[in-house]
Amino acid sequence: MSRIFFAQELEGVATFWRIHRRDGVTLGFTSHNRDLWFGGILHRAAPGMVPSAIRRTADLSPDSTDVTGALGHDSISAADLALGRFDNAQVQIGAVDWETLEFAALYNGSIRTVSAEGGSFSAELRSAKSELELDFIPRTSPTCRAQFCGKGCTLSLARFAHEAALGELDLAANTVRFEGIDAPLFAEGEIRWVDGPQAGVRMLVIEVKSGGLALDVPLDPGLAPGTRAILTEGCDHTLAVCSTRFGNAVNFQGEPFLPGNDLLARYPSPS
Known part of the structure; x- marks a missing residue:
């Protein structure tokens, strides 16, 4: 909107936050003492959430900020933070007039790191300009640099994703x-739970043990047999697997036969 905030000595202005998680859940909060509905999103009253000063620059350096608060709202729990539900979530922070509901976004970014301690949390936010720090020049590597079924790989994700029901789980071994x-x-693949207590949570398969899949995120004891999940097959990013298993060597994004620095720096020896 074209609204100019703080143009008068006394205005009813509050801060708002919008969090768009990767599992499709959108949460809205406001520093006002009652819930506000605007922009098609209900913003819950969360006066305990406090953002640090927002710095906006005209150059290409990232505009970073932090958000701290108490774990007092039902929408944010220590368990969800530990499960990574808020990792890499998109965040929008702005100001809203709680009388007219006119609002303006002041910051757009994503959550990088989240820590919880003593009933409170702290989240580091990185602005969209931080993407400009990425190095888009590829470096040589013996393994494929492309994400499996992602850009450069060209394989269809739907072809290697399967829906299956949980048969059994071992909480002690986390399998x-x-x-x-x-x-x-599914070695080095991924699991995304469709229902159950960890619905929407993604877990990486770090090892296959006697037919069981060992995961990198602790399993919830409430998971029951029959819980559905989407399983994505894995790839070890070697040329042999890319060629023999997937028939996709033409799109291999690596240099397996390039001599390494140790070979190039080796001294010649007399025969």
Whole structure:
């Protein structure tokens, strides 16, 4: 909007936050003492959430800020923070007139790191300009640099994603077994839970143990057999697997036969 805030000595202005998580959940909060509905989103009253000073620059350096607050709202819990539900979530911070509901966004970015301690949390935010720090010039590597079924790989994700039901789980070993799948195909793959207590949470398969998939995120004891998940097959990013298993060597984004620095720096020896 074209509204200019703080143009008068006394205005009813509050701060608002919008969090768009990767699992499709959108949360809205405001520093006002009652809930506000604007922009198609209900913003819950959360006076305990306090942003640090927002610095906006005209150059290309990232505009970073922090948000701290108490874990007092039901929408944000220590368990969700630990599960990574807020990791890389998109964040918008702005000002809203709680009388007219006119609002303006002052900051757009994403959550980088979240820490929780003593009933409170702290989130580091990085602005959209931080993407300009990425180095887009590829470096040589013996393994493929492309994300499996991502840009450069060209394979279809739908072809290697499978929905399956949980057969059994071992909380002590943090492993799961699914019905009707070939477990070795999912080594270094990913699991996204569709329902159950961890719905929307993504977990990486770090190892295949006797037909069970060992995951990198602790399993919830409330998971029950029959819980559905989307399993994505894994790739070890080697040329051999890319060629023999996927038939995609033409799109291999690596240099497996390039001599390394140790070979180039080796001294010649007399025969």
